[in-house]
Amino acid sequence: MEKKLINQVAIVTGGSSGIGEGISKSLALAGATVIVNHPVATTKDAAEAVVASIVATGGKSISYQCDVSKEDQVIKMFADVVAQFGTVDILINNAGLQRDAKFHEMTLAQWQLVIDVNLTGQFLCAREAIKEFLRRGVDETRSQAAGKIIHVSSVHEIIPWAGHANYASSKGAIRMLMQTLAQEYGRNKIRVNSICPGAIQTPINTNAWNTPEAYNSLMTLIPYNRIGQPKDIGNLAVFLSSDDSDYITGASIFIDGGMTTFESFSTGG
Ligand code: BGC
Secondary structure (H helix, E strand, C coil): CCCCCCCCEEEECCCCCHHHHHHHHHHHHCCCEEEEEECCHHHHHHHHHHHHHHHHCCCEEEEEECCCCCHHHHHHHHHHHHHHHCCCCEEEECCCCCCCCCHHHCCHHHHHHHHHHHHHHHHHHHHHHHHHHHHHCCCCCCCCCCEEEEEECCHHHCCCCCCCHHHHHHHHHHHHHHHHHHHHHHHHCEEEEEEEECCECCHHHHHHCCCHHHHHHHHCCCCCCCCECHHHHHHHHHHHHCHHHCCCCCCEEEECCCHHHCHHHCCCC
8 A cells, every 4th residue: 555644643542443443454554653542451452453463564553542531541642642753643533332222211321421432532532633733733744734633423423323312413413523623623724524434344233244134134225235344444544644635624424335325215215
């Protein structure tokens, strides 16, 4: 892969598994130094495995434990990364989780955890990233932009999802967070965009693909007739992080094999 992100430093939240792992590896192949964030002590081994595979292919990477929903931990992570690597160029706001329940049975704890990680976590990390981008400003030896933020959202920022009101609400809110930041900081040369994945083969949605019945049922929602892979998302993250996309800001890019064409309408309506 062409090294379009050479000399740039990227923090990937939730980089130890799933889509975050795929993005971490793709950014590293494009030349970025990747901070593979993970939330707790028990995810350290998984994060270290991602780091090891990046280093094995000649890339630069470290792991960093931080719960993105905790303000003090996020502030410390950005301070430590700036102290060690000089700055941060790219934030991939990826960490997210699901706690599914029928709405009338959803507990406040299920609601709160999803909002805390998926939405407040993206707020806290974006705020620290923007402070650093404003401090450094544009350095054309690195990039035409002062910094890039990529929110990992979902097709569920526009597709309502019964049984997942907390998750869909968090993703709908990310759309407004992203667009507002793009509007507020465009003049500072900070680009802010969202990637909106459909069904990607990761641990978060194992029961949507791990039996033939589940997989076939999933395919009724996907015109392109395959599940997505973390690498599909990684390729888009490299493009949105690089100067190839310098005129793109404030955009939600759907990467879903056509899920948002509402396949179920192909024979009805
Ligand atoms: C969810 C997955 C789901 C996909 C498509 C994603 O945002 O995390 O569980 O398979 O959307 O519905």
